[in-house]
Every structure is written in C-alpha cells, then in structure tokens.
Amino acid sequence: MSFPWAQHYAPKHPVMQWLDQRLPVPRLVYNAVGAGYPVPRNLNYFWNFGVLAGAALGIQIITGIVLAMHYAANGAIAFDSVEQIMRDVNSGWLLRYAHANGASFFFIVVYIHIFRGLFYGSYKAPREMVWLLGVVIFLLMMATAFMGYVLPWGQMSFWGAQVITGFFSAIPVVGDPIRIWLLGGFAPDNAALNRFFSLHYLLPFVIAGVIILHIWALHIPGSNNPTGVDVKGPQDTVPFHPYYTAKDGFGLGVFLTLFALVLFFAPNALGHPDNYIPANPLSTPAHIVPEWYFLPFYAILKAFTFNFLWIPAKLWGVMAMFGSILLLFFLPWIDRSPVRSANYRPKYKWFFWMLVVDVLVLGYLGQAEPTVLVVLGSQVCAAYYFAHFLIILPIISRIERPLPLPNSITESVLHGEKAEAAPFGTQTA
Known part of the structure; x- marks a missing residue:
C-alpha cells in the first residue's frame, strides 16, 4: 500500500537488523x-x-x-x-x-x-x-x-x-x-x-x-x-x-x-440426523438435502421442473446453480454506479435488503419438502436472484441519484468538525 505517510520498519536491535537484512519477515509483518x-x-x-x-x-x-x-x-x-x-x-x-x-x-x-x-x-x-x-x-x-x-x-x-x-x-x-x-x-x-x-x-x-x-x-x-470515499491524507487513517x-x-x-x-x-444442531446412520446404497432417504450453507443454491437447482427449448430441466437447473455463483465474478462490471457505499444509494440499499431476504427464503425452500408451493416459491426467488444482478443493478446504476458524499473520511467521522492531522504511529520493532 503506497501511502507516503506510512511508518517504515526500522529495527533498532542488532539481531533484528541482521534478520531484516537477510530475511525481511519482521518488515513484512510490520507492513x-x-x-x-x-x-x-x-x-x-x-x-x-x-x-x-x-x-x-x-x-x-x-x-x-x-x-x-x-x-x-x-x-x-x-x-x-x-x-x-x-x-x-x-x-x-x-x-x-x-x-x-x-x-x-x-x-x-x-x-x-x-x-x-x-x-x-x-x-x-x-x-x-x-x-x-x-x-x-x-x-x-x-x-x-x-x-x-x-x-x-x-x-x-x-x-x-x-x-x-x-x-x-x-x-x-x-x-x-x-x-x-x-x-x-x-x-x-x-x-x-x-x-x-x-x-x-x-x-x-x-x-x-x-x-x-x-x-x-x-x-x-x-x-x-x-x-x-477514498483516503485523502494521514488524517483519514490510523x-x-x-x-x-x-x-x-x-x-x-x-x-x-x-x-x-x-x-x-x-x-x-447444524447437522443432519440421518448422517448418523451408516451409508446404505439400497435405502434412499425420504428427503435428501445438502448442508445448510448449500441450501440457497440447491433451491435454485430444484426450481427448474420443466424442459425449455431443447434443454432439459435438469441441465437448466445445473446451469442456474453454477451460474448463480459465477455471476459474482462479473459484479464489478455489472454495477456501474460511481458511488460505492449503499449508505449514499437509497434505491440500491432497498434492493440490497430485498436480495438478503431472497437468499434467506431460498435457504428455507432448499430444505423444505418439494410441494407445489415450495417449488413455485423457489422459482420466484430464483428469478428474483438473477434479476437483481442482471436487470435491477444495471438499471439502478443508471437512474439512481445518490446522496451527497462527504468530502473526506475525517469529515464523515467528525460530522463536519474541523480535524487536525494526527501524526502517524511511531512504533518500531
């Protein structure tokens, strides 16, 4: 990190000086x-x-x-x-x-x-x-x-x-x-x-x-x-x-x-009781579910119940399940808003909490018995998940009017009070 005001490592003890010159691990940890x-x-x-x-x-x-x-x-x-x-x-x-x-x-x-x-x-x-x-x-x-x-x-x-x-x-x-x-x-x-x-x-x-x-x-x-807001000077950091x-x-x-x-x-509490039964290839459990942290993606997989075009439902489900994760790779280019924090993006903040609720509901639906209502709920929530990233975010980044940003981090911390630049730490090993 190239901050000119950052304190550089300067060992004082002869042993630390000798080590730093030959294997700069202390300097690496310090920085x-x-x-x-x-x-x-x-x-x-x-x-x-x-x-x-x-x-x-x-x-x-x-x-x-x-x-x-x-x-x-x-x-x-x-x-x-x-x-x-x-x-x-x-x-x-x-x-x-x-x-x-x-x-x-x-x-x-x-x-x-x-x-x-x-x-x-x-x-x-x-x-x-x-x-x-x-x-x-x-x-x-x-x-x-x-x-x-x-x-x-x-x-x-x-x-x-x-x-x-x-x-x-x-x-x-x-x-x-x-x-x-x-x-x-x-x-x-x-x-x-x-x-x-x-x-x-x-x-x-x-x-x-x-x-x-x-x-x-x-x-x-x-x-x-x-x-x-980007760091403007030493007064913005500790x-x-x-x-x-x-x-x-x-x-x-x-x-x-x-x-x-x-x-x-x-x-x-976070495991499944059936896993205390030895594996039996001849006895299928009544309801197979993965661990809880996979449940939202499992619900997306189960949301596809019919063939579309020439692609079978099972393949649609697999592509959607992996696509829901791979979609995150493209997020920096999907959201084109110049403002980072949702604290200054009122529309984005609302849809962010909608996404949180959507993922939680998907997690619940992933472990529920696949009834008609559960499958329908999975389909609606899966559709919203992809719509959030592929439709809502690009539109919001173009039409949203962000709130005024503070001039600096210090201004946001001190609520407009005048801040004096504090000297950076002088610790040495």
Whole structure:
C-alpha cells in the first residue's frame, strides 16, 4: 500500500537488523498488519469478518490434520472410523465436533463478509481483483465442504455424493465421463472416498494460498470503508496496530465464545440426523438435502421442473446453480454506479435488503419438502436472484441519484468538525 505517510520498519536491535537484512519477515509483518499499514479510521465491526474467516480456516486446518491421522478412507470402515474417533481417540469428540461446526461457522462469517462487500461496494474499482480472488476462495470452500461432507459415510454423505455428482450427467456428451472420473467408478465407493479425502485434505492449503493473494491484492489499493470515499491524507487513517488489532481481537473473542457455545451445548444442531446412520446404497432417504450453507443454491437447482427449448430441466437447473455463483465474478462490471457505499444509494440499499431476504427464503425452500408451493416459491426467488444482478443493478446504476458524499473520511467521522492531522504511529520493532 503506497501511502507516503506510512511508518517504515526500522529495527533498532542488532539481531533484528541482521534478520531484516537477510530475511525481511519482521518488515513484512510490520507492513502487513502493524503500524506500517494505515487503514481508514472509520471501519466498523463488519470489517472484522475477514480476520474471523482466517481464524475459522485455521481451526479447520488444525483439527483436520489431527482427524486425518485416525480416519480410514474405506467404504467398509469409514463410518466406524468416525465413530472410533468420537469414542476412543483422546478428545476425538471435541476435534470432530470442532471440525464439523467449524465449517458452518466458516461459511457464516464468509457469507457476512460477502454481503458486507455487496453493501459497501467493495467490489468496485480499484478493488476488482480483491473481489475476484474472494469469489475464488468461496468456490474452493464449497468444493472442500462438499468433499468433507461425504467422508463420514453416513446416509446423507452417500446420497449427497450420489445426487450432487449426478448433476454432471446432465451435461451433454461429457457429463457421464466427468461423473465417472470424479467418482472413480459408476457410483460412490472406495475410489470416491479416497479421491474426496485427498482433495479435502489438500484444498484448505490451496485456500490459504489464495487468501495470501487476496490480502496482497487488498494492500495495493487499501481497505474500502463505510463511506466508500477514498483516503485523502494521514488524517483519514490510523495504524492497523494497535487500533484494529484490538478491534479484531474483541471480535475474535465474541466469535470463539459463540463457537464454544454451539460446540459444547448444541454440536449437532447444524447437522443432519440421518448422517448418523451408516451409508446404505439400497435405502434412499425420504428427503435428501445438502448442508445448510448449500441450501440457497440447491433451491435454485430444484426450481427448474420443466424442459425449455431443447434443454432439459435438469441441465437448466445445473446451469442456474453454477451460474448463480459465477455471476459474482462479473459484479464489478455489472454495477456501474460511481458511488460505492449503499449508505449514499437509497434505491440500491432497498434492493440490497430485498436480495438478503431472497437468499434467506431460498435457504428455507432448499430444505423444505418439494410441494407445489415450495417449488413455485423457489422459482420466484430464483428469478428474483438473477434479476437483481442482471436487470435491477444495471438499471439502478443508471437512474439512481445518490446522496451527497462527504468530502473526506475525517469529515464523515467528525460530522463536519474541523480535524487536525494526527501524526502517524511511531512504533518500531
């Protein structure tokens, strides 16, 4: 981040000077999360969720490594190995519940992080690459979570793998070969378990690598802020440390408290009871549903119940499900409004909250029994989801008259009071 007023790392201790000259890790940390990284002074607690997502990923990697030492990726004993972890491995129940619920909390903070970006226009120039890398992380999370859900080899694990991979067969010509390649056969079995286990173990480290690129891309233009106004000078910023390390620390404490409450008092609340039944290829569950964080997209998939033109309904559903995520890649160019923050875009703010309600309703419909009303509701909500991005946003960005923006971040913070430029932090290692 090229702020001329940023404090540069200047080690005083001879050992730190020697290390900095040969391996500048202290300088890197100082400039990334220390006093050498200036950030807008008006960030609210919605900016905590990036750090919380990193903490959630750390929980998943640490618990996942230990669980992998005891898990057996074999269809005959996979379910029993999970039960053995729960009963016989020291603190195995804690590790397994932390890993399972950690995935849910990871998605909770990432969904809030995404909607914060949508509300405050964090996808707009010059932060398009930050947003695009964030969508890549989201896709990698979804792939990792799906493969992890298969590993316990319960009824929902087996039939979830059967149904989700079956969607690829809707693709003409190449669909069936892709499905067989994914599963290593014609149905989920040992080959599928081994493949999914290997990829589930690998992908979190890939996610960690993309997160590094995500943060690197963020440090070039700097953080967005609730006003969406660019930083004008040192009076608009404060050092990341100690101001935002303290704020992130408080948010992390709240996050871990909520996580502990679920972990110790309701560890199965976010899971499905059928997954405590061993996988049985001869017994189909009455109602197959994915994990809760996939439900909005599952509702979009189920919304297509009839063939249209020469394309069958199943293929329409698969294209719509993947398209609903891929659409986010084009958002920086769909929304052409020069104003970032919804605080100054009254029409956009109204439709933003309509989108939030729409996604929540889709989540509910995704787990509901497919009655006539549920299917109709899914169709209406899916249509609105695509209309929001493809029709409403382009129109609003052209016709909306934004509210007057503040002249600077400092003006918005002090409500017009005269602000004196405060000297930047002088901390050194």
